[in-house]
Amino acid sequence: MNELRGYWNEDNKPGIRNSVAVLPLSVFSGTAALNISNAVEGTTLLLHTHGRAEIGLNRERFHTNIVNQILNPNVQSALLVGYEHKTTERYLSEIRSKTKKRVESIVVLDRGTIDSVADGTKIAMELSSAASEVTREPMSVSDLCIGIKCGSTDATSGIASNPAVGSAIDNVISQGGTAIFSETTEIMGAERVLAKRAKNGEVAKKIVDAVKKNEEYAMSLGVDLMGVNPVPDNIEGGISTIEEKSLGAILKSGTSIIQDVLGFGEIPAEKGLYFMDSPSAAQEVLTALTSAGCHLILFSTGMGNPSGTPISPVIKVTGNRHTVKRIPEHIDVDVSGMIFEEMTRTEAGKRVYQYVIKVVNGKRTRAEILKHREFSPVPVGL
Amino acid sequence: MHSREMDDFRKISEHDNVAIALRVLQPETKLSIDGADITINNTIGFGHKFALSNIKRGELIIKYGETIGRATEDIKRGDHVHTHNLVSMRGRRIA
Numbered sequence: 001m002n003e004l005r006g007y008w009n010e011d012n013k014p015g016i017r018n019s020v021a022v023l024p025l026s027v028f029s030g031t032a033a034l035n036i037s038n039a040v041e042g043t044t045l046l047l048h049t050h051g052r053a054e055i056g057l058n059r060e061r062f063h064t065n066i067v068n069q070i071l072n073p074n075v076q077s078a079l080l081v082g083y084e085h086k087t088t089e090r091y092l093s094e095i096r097s098k099t100k101k102r103v104e105s106i107v108v109l110d111r112g113t114i115d116s117v118a119d120g121t122k123i124a125m126e127l128s129s130a131a132s133e134v135t136r137e138p139m140s141v142s143d144l145c146i147g148i149k150c151g152s153t154d155a156t157s158g159i160a161s162n163p164a165v166g167s168a169i170d171n172v173i174s175q176g177g178t179a180i181f182s183e184t185t186e187i188m189g190a191e192r193v194l195a196k197r198a199k200n201g202e203v204a205k206k207i208v209d210a211v212k213k214n215e216e217y218a219m220s221l222g223v224d225l226m227g228v229n230p231v232p233d234n235i236e237g238g239i240s241t242i243e244e245k246s247l248g249a250i251l252k253s254g255t256s257i258i259q260d261v262l263g264f265g266e267i268p269a270e271k272g273l274y275f276m277d278s279p280s281a282a283q284e285v286l287t288a289l290t291s292a293g294c295h296l297i298l299f300s301t302g303m304g305n306p307s308g309t310p311i312s313p314v315i316k317v318t319g320n321r322h323t324v325k326r327i328p329e330h331i332d333v334d335v336s337g338m339i340f341e342e343m344t345r346t347e348a349g350k351r352v353y354q355y356v357i358k359v360v361n362g363k364r365t366r367a368e369i370l371k372h373r374e375f376s377p378v379p380v381g382l
Numbered sequence: 383m384h385s386r387e388m389d390d391f392r393k394i395s396e397h398d399n400v401a402i403a404l405r406v407l408q409p410e411t412k413l414s415i416d417g418a419d420i421t422i423n424n425t426i427g428f429g430h431k432f433a434l435s436n437i438k439r440g441e442l443i444i445k446y447g448e449t450i451g452r453a454t455e456d457i458k459r460g461d462h463v464h465t466h467n468l469v470s471m472r473g474r475r476i477a
Contacts, residue, residue, distance in 0.1 A: 155402050155429030158446070159392060188472050193448065218473050225473030238402065238429035240463070241470035244450035302429070322428065339404055340389060 004360050005136035006143070006295075007076060010100040014139035015074040016295045016360045019044040019311065020127045022120075023069065025091055026051035026083035029108045029116075033081040036120040042128035043079075044310045050378045051083070058378050064265040065377035068291035070095050070103060071267065073145075074311050076131040079124050080105040081116065102127060136362075142176030142271065144360070147289030147297035147312070148252050149183070151282040153230075154237020154302030158248020160319020160338035160348070161300035166254035167349020168298065168356060173256040173273050180268065180292055181253040182276035182285050184214045185229055189243030190250045194275070198258045206261040210277040229280065233303045237320075252300050264379070265291030282307045284379040286314065291377075296359055298352065304330040307374050308367030313359050316366060317352055332365050391415075393434065395447030400431040400463050407432070424462040431463040443468050 006014030020043045024033035027049045037045035046069060054062050070078045078101065082088025085107050092105045104123050108116045148169060150157055169179050187194055191211040198204035218225050230239045239245050259272040265288040268274045278288050282305060289297055290311040297314045299305065304323040308314045318324060321336035333355050337343030343351075359365055391413060393401040401415065407426040412419060415434060426432050431445070437457040442449045451468045461467070 155431075159394065159402070185473070189450070189470075190448070215473050225470070229473075235465060238427065238431065238464070240431070240465050240468045241451040242472055243448070243470060244445055247446040247448050247450065320429075339392075 002357055004139050004141065004144075004357065006073075006139040006360070007134045008137055008139075009073060009076055009134075010102070011071075011073070013073040014137070014143050015072075015076065016362075017074040017311070017313070018042075018076050018131055018134055019074055020124060020131050021046060021070060021075045021078040021311070022081065022124060023066065023078060024048065024051070024081045024083075025066065025088055028052070029081040029083045032106075032108050032113050032116040032120060035117045036079065036081065036124050039117075039121045040124040040128050042131060043124050044075075045373065046310045046375045047373075048375050048377050051087075054378060061264050061379060062377050064263075065287055065291045066091065067095055067098065068265055068267060068293070069311060070101070071099055072290055072293050072311050074290075074295060075101065076134060077102040077127045078104070079120060079127060081120060082107045084109045102130070140175075141172060144172060144296075145178040145180070145268070145292070145294050146172055146356070147286070147292070147294035148179055148181040148300075149282065149285050149289065149297055149314075150186075150249050150252055150300040151307065152233050152301045152303035152305035153239060153245060153249065154234065154320060155239060155248075156237075156319035156336070156339055157300055157302040158244075158251060160335050161302065161317045162248055162251040163345045164319070164333075164335040164338060164348035164352050165252040165298045165300045165317055167345050168352035169252070169254040169273070170256055171349065171353050172356075173254065176271055178268060178271045178274070179253075179256075180262065180274045180276050180289060180294060181250075182278040182288065183249065183280035184210050184277050185225070185242070185280045186249045187211060187246050187275075188215065188225075189241075190246040193247070194250055194253075194258065197255070199260070203258060203260055207258070207275060210261060210275075237302050252298075262292065264288050267291075267293045279379040281376075281379065283374040283376040286374065287376045288379075296356065298356070301330070306330045306367065306370065306372055308365070308370070308372030310373040310375050313365040314367045314372070315352075315355060315359055329366055329370065391432075394445060397444055397447040399434050399437060399444050401434055403428060403430050403432065420460050423458060423460040426462050433457045433459055433461045433463050435459055437463075 195204035
């Protein structure tokens, strides 16, 4: 049975989860948001420590990541928990102009944390009650947007889990679906291989330029990427250099044509495979991918990264049989048979794809069950 | 006894001058690769690389058929290849 069913929302898009988002707009309204979410079943908390005095690029990224989370199809409705009146009104009117979903707000400085929790709980209760009436209806693979990430990479990632994820992604793209991979630093050394898959010369140049800009930025800070990336768990796993990590990493994007390069957290305009210009730390990339509208994330890991998101399920795929034995609670799909040639790329890809279909239809991933809900709207890494 | 490739190691592309250990390889382990014998010189951890040929200081290390960096010292056939003798050529102040 490969029928997919999703929760169609007011924007006429199917979500694979049916969340009432409780979203603090600033670090100071986080406590009220936390208490509201704890009090109301069916809500999803997007807790963070930002939203005050960010400047320049980080201010833009925070803004995009906050607004776009609510536009993600997995969100049915939302309560914005603001700190002060002016910013809260600005976010509320912008988000309402972009979605027909029900979006409400409260302001902590207007009434204090205690009354904000009481009033916010009443609002969230009504939103949860309404959301629970929505039932799953048929959707198709072409409605899906899948994020692709790898983390806690080791030498098995490049020969098993990344090719397996790439095969599943090829399948989704061939059925008219959408997928986004990212991590600009982690295509460094492999950008010319990727550029050959670009839709045209302009997109090829964008891919190469994104890496060049990142490399120049690192130089301008006077930092050396050696010692920063690969990270210690990569090195322990046998990865020696960023080029080696990148050449293995790009295999998770499959073999499809790359339509365009997206900005951080940007929603793709069309269907197909996209590259997002972004930093590479897992929690920051996952936040940007849910911002871009990804229903779920395929996450390839060697050493067993546990991360999740508040909005979208994250499926962990590993090719490392030691990791499967050591920390099974971090792993959803085991493709370690590829290492010993007991399983081909196509067979492993099919296993990943079938798991995706189950998760679309409601199966909980390990990260969901363990409540891994990392949310990091302001990136700090490269 | 000689090891079989699919169980013990993997050479990814025909152009590669390193292969990956798929189990811990002990010193003196003898492998047969592309019809030639290689003796492992150091302990090679799961997923770690060893040299398939003698590689001189400054020469390129090839995996996936692409450059993954440069040798910082002379590397002998069968040596462990990792951060102690292989360095990235990207994102560095001194490449």
